[in-house]
Amino acid sequence: MVVLRRCVCVAALVALSPCSFLGVREPGSTSPLIRLRAGKRQPKEDLEVMKGFSVLVDFQMQGTDGSALVWKDVDNPLSFLAGGREVPEPLDSAVLGMVCGESKRLLAYGEPDEGGKELWEISNEKTDTCDLPLTLDITLLGIKVRQDSRGVVVQTVMRGDGITYPKSGDRISVHYTGKLASNGRKFDSTYDRQVIAGWDVALMKLSQGEKAVVTVPSALAYGPRGYGKLIPPNSDLIFEVHLVKVSRYSY
Secondary structure (H helix, E strand, O other): OEEOOOOOOOOOOOOOOHHHHOOOOOOOOOOOOOOOOOOOOOOOOOOOOOOOOEEEEEEEEEEOOOOEEEEOOOOOOEEEEOOOOOOOHHHHOOOOOOOOOOEEEEEEEEEEOOOOOEEEEEEOOOOOOOOEEEEEEEEEEEEEOEEOOOOOEEEEEEOOOOOOOOOOOOEEEEEEEEEEOOOOOEEOOOOOOOOOHHHHHHHOOOOOOOEEEEEEOHHHOOHHHOEOOOEOOOOOEEEEEEEEEEEOOOO
16 A cells, blocks of 8 residues: 655546647647657657557558458547557557558458448458458558656556546555666565655556556656665655545545
């Protein structure tokens, strides 16, 4: 059980939209944006999609005869949580590791309507219903992550209830694993129940039930002093976090 020690300012998040994904800040927004880069894959230092990133993807489908196909009732471009199973598998895993502006061609199967030009569903495997072979061309238009002005980054892996967010003084139950950002080495996170400053920032961005990967800069962790032999000085930390329960503070 962890008690949040103080009130912190949580940066406002802009609702996912083509406008914000393409790098145009909406009025009053302080949310960091990854700007669109058109064309081929950019250099390795560009941000790559990881599980939990919110992405915006353009897609085009065509049959083996070259005719255009339409995915029924699905917006294009399409926004979704990478690796969150919000879209069919051909698309869900293909975006992992991509950078803005990169394109891929996938082979898939569709479930056609009676006219044969609109699809009810797509799949990476041929089934009794998804039996129409097709090519699926995708282009990553944008990536969005939640980042506090002090450098704390939150990447959602599984959405929470979207309602119950911790407040100052609340008691919360959390499962977590800590790693060094420099080499991924795990450290024992049970020895010290003190909540580092970065946790105050990150946990108040999560809703009950949410799972996330949280990156905490050293200045909001153990700083130049480190922590014994486990955490070297000036180490950025990564936490895999599951906010299990929020218990409201009673006055």
